[in-house]
Amino acid sequence: MKILVVVDMQNDFIDKALGTKEAVAITDNVAQKIKGFDGRVIYTKDTHHEDYLSSREGKNLPVEHCIKGSEGWEFSPLIPIREDAVIFEKPTFGSRELGEYLYKLSQETEIEEIEVIGLCTDICVISNALLIKAFLPEVLIAVDSTCCAGVTPESHQNALEAMKMCHIEIRG
Numbered sequence: 001m002k003i004l005v006v007v008d009m010q011n012d013f014i015d016k017a018l019g020t021k022e023a024v025a026i027t028d029n030v031a032q033k034i035k036g037f038d039g040r041v042i043y044t045k046d047t048h049h050e051d052y053l054s055s056r057e058g059k060n061l062p063v064e065h066c067i068k069g070s071e072g073w074e075f076s077p078l079i080p081i082r083e084d085a086v087i088f089e090k091p092t093f094g095s096r097e098l099g100e101y102l103y104k105l106s107q108e109t110e111i112e113e114i115e116v117i118g119l120c121t122d123i124c125v126i127s128n129a130l131l132i133k134a135f136l137p138e139v140l141i142a143v144d145s146t147c148c149a150g151v152t153p154e155s156h157q158n159a160l161e162a163m164k165m166c167h168i169e170i171r172g
Helices: 021-036 056-060 096-108 121-135 153-165
Strands: 002-007 040-046 086-090 113-119 140-149 169-171
Touching: 002 021, 002 121, 021 113, 021 140, 040 096, 040 121, 086 096, 096 121, 113 121, 121 140, 121 153, 140 153, 153 169
Parallel strands: 002 040, 002 113, 040 086, 113 140, 140 169
Antiparallel strands: none
16 A cells, blocks of 8 residues: 655645745645545644644744634645545644554555655654654655755755655655
8 A cells, every 4th residue: 555645735834824935836746646646645734723822832933823723724725635535633743643543554454655745844744754754664655855845945955865864765
């Protein structure tokens, strides 16, 4: 089985509170990847609440974003959400529930590879890719660089290099 993990393709990361031109630029690539993917697609959704600014993350990044129920929290309308989608809301960068789900799934069926795409390369993509690698060290984990964008082009590249050093295959 092949799995595609789509990380945080939400309005606030694309063209709202924390959006960048690089995030806008990869949206079509991400949509095409999902449409053409032959396997299971899993999505993560950054999810915060009204008290975000008082959280540890909010104190380090004092920009309200992905507040549950807001327009910014929603997936971009340009991103196809599969009918059989599995969606993990996550209050922080990496999703422990995603790792546990994939580990349990690997006990039931052979996972050939897991490809990770989305936003932001240097925060949530790298966190989830490394978390998945920790849960499933013998599964091929890959990241398609043409379907990711970082906070800056430089931090995007740095994250790709860091993942490469941790034996995550960088594609694109």
